[in-house]
Amino acid sequence: MKSIGFVFHEDYVKHDTGEQVYVVGGNETLNVGLEFENHFRVRYIKEMLEKSGLLAKMKTFVPEPATDRDLLRVHTQRHIDNMKETARKGLRVFGPEAYGCPVSEEIARLSAGGAMKAVDIAMDNEVKQAYALIRPPGHHATSDQAMGFCLYNNVAIAARYALDVYGLERVAIVDWDVHHGNGTQDIFYHDKNVLFISVHEDSYFPANTGKIEEVGEGEGEGYNVNIPLPSGTGNAGYQYAFEQLVLPILEKYEPQLLLISAGQDPNCMDPLSRMVVTREGFRYMAKVVRELAERICDGRLVILQEGGYSLPYLPIATLGVIEGLMDCEADFRDPHSVPERPVTQELWEAIFACKKIFSQYWNNI
Numbered sequence: 228m229k230s231i232g233f234v235f236h237e238d239y240v241k242h243d244t245g246e247q248v249y250v251v252g253g254n255e256t257l258n259v260g261l262e263f264e265n266h267f268r269v270r271y272i273k274e275m276l277e278k279s280g281l282l283a284k285m286k287t288f289v290p291e292p293a294t295d296r297d298l299l300r301v302h303t304q305r306h307i308d309n310m311k312e313t314a315r316k317g318l319r320v321f322g323p324e325a326y327g328c329p330v331s332e333e334i335a336r337l338s339a340g341g342a343m344k345a346v347d348i349a350m351d352n353e354v355k356q357a358y359a360l361i362r363p364p365g366h367h368a369t370s371d372q373a374m375g376f377c378l379y380n381n382v383a384i385a386a387r388y389a390l391d392v393y394g395l396e397r398v399a400i401v402d403w404d405v406h407h408g409n410g411t412q413d414i415f416y417h418d419k420n421v422l423f424i425s426v427h428e429d430s431y432f433p434a435n436t437g438k439i440e441e442v443g444e445g446e447g448e449g450y451n452v453n454i455p456l457p458s459g460t461g462n463a464g465y466q467y468a469f470e471q472l473v474l475p476i477l478e479k480y481e482p483q484l485l486l487i488s489a490g491q492d493p494n495c496m497d498p499l500s501r502m503v504v505t506r507e508g509f510r511y512m513a514k515v516v517r518e519l520a521e522r523i524c525d526g527r528l529v530i531l532q533e534g535g536y537s538l539p540y541l542p543i544a545t546l547g548v549i550e551g552l553m554d555c556e557a558d559f560r561d562p563h564s565v566p567e568r569p570v571t572q573e574l575w576e577a578i579f580a581c582k583k584i585f586s587q588y589w590n591n592i
């Protein structure tokens with residue numbers, strides 16, 4: 228079994244996103260419980276890793292908060308001031324579908340700091356691979372706006388940190404969160420030093436982003452790769468997309484560091500998606516990106532927690548990711564049985580359409 232780094236801070240549970248309240252019949256309200264992105268997510272994942280015995284085999288690191296200088300590599304001063312001011316006033320809404328509490332700006336810095344700590348681990352010659360169990364997530368946040376549970380864009384801050392501080396020239400981000408990583412796309416749209424590949428559910432969230440035609444602009448043209456998959460794609464379909472597109476493009480780009488926006492929300496029980504990926508599917512994705520990192524970038528791999536909202540299944544899906552990273556299978560039997568989804572004609576056509584566009588930039592894929 229391989230050892231990896233584990234980045235976590237106890238304060239991540241303090242980011243309180245409040246409750247979901249519907250307005251019904253004009254002025255009646257219906258409270259339907261905690262917001263999807265709540266503190267139980269990281270608690271349950273951590274407990275699963277502890278009780279399965281895997282956490283004891285990892286090396287644990289506690290991050291520091293990101294400084295203004297770190298955030299400014301990606302975000303505007305106006306955005307940082309806006310986040311601070313929203314927290315200071317005790318407001319709940321930090322941006323469209325982005326919620327928090329008075330300490331959320333500080334915890335969001337700690338989340339970005341967790342992503343940077345994972346880069347430090349990957350660039351260190353000892354461990355080289357790290358999983359950061361961080362929240363709030365980041366991939367929807369643009370340089371100037373919080374959005375979709377995300378305040379600061381953790382993976383983008385980590386990528387720029389790696390370019391600036393470690394002097395790298397090619398960093399790749401693979402985003403397997405079920406939602407499109409619009410914030411990350413936006414930040415690196417003109418940048419060839421960061422290859423961004425997003426695999427997501429087609430035409431879902433955010434509306435109107437994540438199309439295959441969004442390929443980047445200027446120097447960044449060709450370095451933004453969107454792979455929208457049809458609803459209902461399962462393990463076999465994800466494997467097909469990785470084999471046909473994600474892995475060959477990464478091989479050609481030859482990144483010096485590989486970052487994963489690991490949202491485990493394509494899972495088969497997630498309330499915010501309609502995909503059918505199980506523990507085995509997540510284990511496969513983590514395994515192949517680890518093997519690729521070992522082959523092409525000296526093993527340097529960072530896995531950052533993004534979404535994943537089924538409280539019963541998120542710990543199982545994430546266990547799959549960690550098993551793929553550590554090349555092991557934990558002593559846990561998944562009590563849920565999910566029918567396997569084959570590669571459908573619709574999926575085959577989606578991948579074919581991607582290939583037609585991407586082959587302009589990436590030969591022979």
Ligand SMILES: [Zn+2]
Binds near residue numbers: 406533
């Ligand atoms: Zn998501």
